[in-house]
Amino acid sequence: MNPSPDPAPADLPVTLEIVLEPADNLRLANLCGQFDEHLRLLEQRLGVEINSRGNHFNVIGDPRPAQAAAELLKDLYRDTARETLSPQRVHLHLQESGVDRLLERAEAQAPEDMALHLRKGIIRGRGTNQMRYLRHIRSHDLNFGIGPAGTGKTYLAVAAAVEALETDRVRRLVLVRPAVEAGERLGFLPGDLAQKIDPYLRPMYDALYEMLGFDTVAKLMERNVIEVAPLAYMRGRTLNDAFVILDEAQNTTTEQMKMFLTRIGFGSTAVVNGDVTQTDLPHHRQSGLRHVIEVLKDVNGVSFTFFTSRDVVRHPLVQRIIEAYEKDEKKGGD
CATH class of the missing domain: 3.40.50.300 (P-loop containing nucleotide triphosphate hydrolases)
Structure with a gap:
């Protein structure tokens, strides 16, 4: 994943709405994991909240982490077309995504x-x-x-x-x-x-x-x-x-x-x-x-x-x- 350009800094959380296509219940279940454990992993790593209803997802959090989480959801959903996700696979995807570098840049701009x-x-x-x-x-x-x-x-x-x-x-x-x-x-x-x-x-x-x-x-x-x-x-x-x-x-x-x-x-x-x-x-x-x-x-x-x-x-x-x-x-x- 190549992180999107940094949005303007803000203290207020943003809500990003994304729709994952095609709407496929098996792939969506694969993405979320048992009891939404894959979503919880993304939330904990990025400090955001992810709510889902069908193939509609809301990501709430600070602008940079929320944008990164939205991109990761899209990437992982593409992967569900060819593999069964696991917590280990999601963790590896997080490591390879460049998210840590994005969060480090946000931390460098400390108040x-x-x-x-x-x-x-x-x-x-x-x-x-x-x-x-x-x-x-x-x-x-x-x-x-x-x-x-x-x-x-x-x-x-x-x-x-x-x-x-x-x-x-x-x-x-x-x-x-x-x-x-x-x-x-x-x-x-x-x-x-x-x-x-x-x-x-x-x-x-x-x-x-x-x-x-x-x-x-x-x-x-x-x-x-x-x-x-x-x-x-x-x-x-x-x-x-x-x-x-x-x-x-x-x-x-x-x-x-x-x-x-x-x-x-x-x-x-x-x-x-x-x-x-x-x-x-x-x-x-x-x-x-x-x-x-x-x-x-x-x-x-x-x-x-x-x-x-x-x-x-x-x-x-x-x-x-x-x-x-x-x-x-x-x-x-x-």
Whole structure:
């Protein structure tokens, strides 16, 4: 694939509509893979969202990655006429396509340095997407961070919330997560629903302890300045002068997402994070995060930041482990 000329840079996501011809259900199933695993691979690698209905595809994301994903879909669909695609084949096509060079050029045009000034120190965004994410949070009331785990979405959102609290821009922090069983049975865990869900909020707790200190967090929670709430507890509330973070939002239903978004009150900032490729919902339920990208993509005051696997901040050893597994997977596909 020869990447198309770079479109004009923009913070707003674009939606590219493509129609794959001829419309052939077997070839389309081949393209998408089992449970759309081939589409999810493209989404994670490029930081876009891909929705399909028959042979009509919508690609939503930043301009350069979205254009690259659209071209890759066309190339892969041509390949379905003569071969059966596999995740290994899609991965190889991504490597050969020149996509990495295109993404590197986009990263080289990084926005200005973004830093959060907390009492315990300064936290800076690393790379184009993290800096864009922080800039969006400062300038928008509702912000979506979409991409794989380890890209800093939750950590930076908590840091932005702590900065807002320490500078008196908000009066409280509200940390929210859907109570969805990811292979575990919540009903067999001890305690009430809030206690059952506490372990799932551990990444946000850890970030708060690092930025505020354990004793300060405990005191603020006693005074309800910091509140931890399962998503179901948000129904019927209106949150004014608050910084609200909804994590693991891929596990919300469309109804839950609408309910949460309509809780936002005056003087509040909301950050919604998740990975659309890793939902724990039953297969017949649509993810509220995937749905809301399409619904709100053109709404003023709403920002979207699409992270990719290239944004993952890893320990060097973890990077080497992942590379070793990728080599092993390639051997299995040969």
